[in-house]
Amino acid sequence: MVWPLPLxxxxxxxERMRTMAxxxxxxxxxxxxxxLMAVSGLxxxxxxxxxxxxxxxxxxxxxxxxGYAEQLHALGPFLAVAEFGLLGLFAIHVxxxxxxxxxxxxxxxxxxxxxxSPGGKTIGSATMPYTGVLILxxxxxxxxxxxxxxVDQSATTIYQIVSNAFANPVYVGLYxxxxxxxxxxxxxxxxxxxQTLGLNHSKYMPAITVLGVVLSVVxxxxxxxxxxxxxxxx
Amino acid sequence: xxxxxxxITLKVWRQKNAADxxxxxxxxxxxxxxxxxFLEMLDTANEKLILAGKDPIAFDNDCREGICGTCGCVxxxxxxxxxxAMTLCQLHMRKFADGDVIAVEPWRARAFKVLKxxxxxxxxxxxxxxxxxxxxxxxxxxxxxxxxxxxxxxAEKAMDAAACIGCGACVATCPNAxxxxxxxxxxxxxxxxPQGKPEAAQRAxxxxxxxxxxxxxxxTNHKACEAVCPKEVSIxxxxxxxxxxxxxxxxxxxxxxxxxxxxxxxxxxAKPRAASPEAPKPAKPVAQSTSGGxxxxxxxxxxxxxxxxxxxxxxxxxxx
Ligand code: SF4
Ligand code: FES
Numbered sequence: 442m443v444w445p446l447p448l449x450x451x452x453x454x455x456e457r458m459r460t461m462a463x464x465x466x467x468x469x470x471x472x473x474x475x476x477l478m479a480v481s482g483l484x485x486x487x488x489x490x491x492x493x494x495x496x497x498x499x500x501x502x503x504x505x506x507x508g509y510a511e512q513l514h515a516l517g518p519f520l521a522v523a524e525f526g527l528l529g530l531f532a533i534h535v536x537x538x539x540x541x542x543x544x545x546x547x548x549x550x551x552x553x554x555x556x557x558s559p560g561g562k563t564i565g566s567a568t569m570p571y572t573g574v575l576i577l578x579x580x581x582x583x584x585x586x587x588x589x590x591x592v593d594q595s596a597t598t599i600y601q602i603v604s605n606a607f608a609n610p611v612y613v614g615l616y617x618x619x620x621x622x623x624x625x626x627x628x629x630x631x632x633x634x635x636q637t638l639g640l641n642h643s644k645y646m647p648a649i650t651v652l653g654v655v656l657s658v659v660x661x662x663x664x665x666x667x668x669x670x671x672x673x674x675x
Numbered sequence: 676x677x678x679x680x681x682x683i684t685l686k687v688w689r690q691k692n693a694a695d696x697x698x699x700x701x702x703x704x705x706x707x708x709x710x711x712x713f714l715e716m717l718d719t720a721n722e723k724l725i726l727a728g729k730d731p732i733a734f735d736n737d738c739r740e741g742i743c744g745t746c747g748c749v750x751x752x753x754x755x756x757x758x759x760a761m762t763l764c765q766l767h768m769r770k771f772a773d774g775d776v777i778a779v780e781p782w783r784a785r786a787f788k789v790l791k792x793x794x795x796x797x798x799x800x801x802x803x804x805x806x807x808x809x810x811x812x813x814x815x816x817x818x819x820x821x822x823x824x825x826x827x828x829x830a831e832k833a834m835d836a837a838a839c840i841g842c843g844a845c846v847a848t849c850p851n852a853x854x855x856x857x858x859x860x861x862x863x864x865x866x867x868x869p870q871g872k873p874e875a876a877q878r879a880x881x882x883x884x885x886x887x888x889x890x891x892x893x894x895t896n897h898k899a900c901e902a903v904c905p906k907e908v909s910i911x912x913x914x915x916x917x918x919x920x921x922x923x924x925x926x927x928x929x930x931x932x933x934x935x936x937x938x939x940x941x942x943x944x945a946k947p948r949a950a951s952p953e954a955p956k957p958a959k960p961v962a963q964s965t966s967g968g969x970x971x972x973x974x975x976x977x978x979x980x981x982x983x984x985x986x987x988x989x990x991x992x993x994x995x
Contacts, residue, residue: 463924463930466880466884466924466931467920467921467924467925470883470884470887470920470924471853471855471883471886471887471891471892471893471894472883472894472916472917472920472921473924474893475893475894475895475896475917476917476921529978532978533978536978541893541895544892544893545850545851545852545853545892545893545895547785547892548784548785548786548851548852548853548890548891548892548893549783549784549785549851549852549892550785551783552783553749553752553780553783554686554699554778554780555749555751555752555778555780556752557751557752557753558899559753559754559848559899559902559903560898560899560902561897561898561899561900561901561902562850562897562898562899566895566896566897566898567850567897569895629896632896633895633896636896636910636913636914636917637896637917638917638921639914639915639917639918639919639921640914641910641911641913641914643911
């Protein structure tokens with residue numbers, strides 16, 4: 442296979458890398474890592490909103506849902522762009538998140554004997570790394586259940602696959618729990634990403650904080666009820 | 676106003692020097708006047724220790740009126756104790772009840788070395804200031820007052836940020852031991868005013884780079900700092916710092932300028948911080964966090980590369 446030309450290291454490659462130092466310095470700094478988390482996190486919230494809107498077609502019955510899936514697949518290369526875009530953002534979010542977790546763990550080598558919250562911290566903010574890892578595990582599980590990359594969808598419709606899965610109460614329980622974890626993650630993530638991008642303004646911050654809570658409730662209820670509904674329909 | 680006396684038990688951190696491992700010591704302090712400040716209570720305890728021929732508890736303090744930022748330790752898990760918007764020297768014993776057991780610990784952060792008992796080296800905060808927490812002015816006669824008109828609200832915001840006394844409680848309480856509230860206050864007080872604007876980009880870049888290099892953690896927006904800050908510095912300043920930093924990183928041509936005196940804190944001798952106006956030592960490369968940044972950005976490059984490759988493959992596959 443012939444490599445595309447621009448990818449072959451050129452003699453002045455290092456020189457060019459050095460002129461990119463501003464980018465590595467900005468993104469590698471403590472604030473830069475936060476910005477990477479914020480931007481990728483915002484994309485996931487957009488994705489979740491779209492995913493939820495699409496999934497609501499389940500309430501329209503098997504045909505509506507299968508039709509929605511077909512429409513998605515008909516997008517062809519655009520779907521591929523979106524999928525790989527998400528994968529890239531996801532890799533960044535997980536990687537930077539792990540780096541942050543490790544560095545912040547190291548920043549206090551001797552812990553306090555007495556810990557008491559002075560306020561400010563929430564369950565959501567205190568558990569971000571843990572809910573994050575749980576969501577990572579859930580997404581792997583979720584893709585292995587339903588994704589066209591892991592499940593043969595030529596013979597069965599997606600509605601059949603989904604209702605077969607949720608005939609099992611263990612799956613229903615796992616999915617509902619996972620959605621609660623997502624809600625917890627979003628409850629801190631949403632307002633936090635605005636703060637990170639410097640968008641903390643006395644006029645808008647109260648609304649953003651409320652919107653974050655509303656969003657996490659909407660995600661928890663919206664996604665969480667779907668498996669229960671399907672289980673009862675099946 | 677009659678005064679009560681209470682008997683309390685201190686579980687206080689004792690550590691001979693920076694190299695010592697340290698441990699908690701239980702000290703009973705009886706007949707504490709409830710009108711005493713927390714530091715006066717420590718004085719009382721120390722007098723008894725000295726009379727008994729023991730080493731007194733070392734703790735930092737200076738003004739004892741809540742304005743200098745020298746005092747501070749973690750009382751029952753909260754920096755500066757249970758009172759909101761108050762330094763430790765302003766905390767009074769009437770906050771405690773007879774028979775209370777009070778845990779007293781020093782600020783804990785990798786960047787703050789414990790020097791002795793409750794004293795920590797907050798020199799790293801000074802180094803962050805050296806990196807850009809100033810404005811350059813010409814010597815000579817003082818400029819005219821009010822030569823540059825500044826709107827009232829802006830002046831107020833700058834004053835609110837300038838209220839920071841550099842005590843380090845924000846670092847102490849932060850789950851990540853991050854100094855963002857401190858740095859944001861110091862950047863904001865100058866960035867808000869016209870006098871601070873010319874050096875704003877350089878300041879934001881250099882102070883953040885210095886903070887990272889000194890081993891403070893990364894801010895993840897817990898808001899705990901704002902809750903303990905004795906001067907109630909708001910996290911709105913952190914948002915402003917983020918803005919200043921992103922703007923400087925993306926649009927300006929300013930470069931990071933680490934201060935000359937950026938020496939690993941471990942090399943400093945065990946001296947109280949107020950008494951060491953030492954000359955700047957030659958710079959030593961502070962590799963740790965820059966290499967972290969390299970690893971991070973390197974992996975992001977590699978991932979992006981794999982991602983683009985996979986994307987090309989995927990779109991070819993879906994076309995054929
Ligand atoms: S921001 Fe507040 S807590 Fe932090 S150093 Fe300044 S005064 Fe102390
Ligand atoms: S001793 Fe000055 S602020 Fe407490």
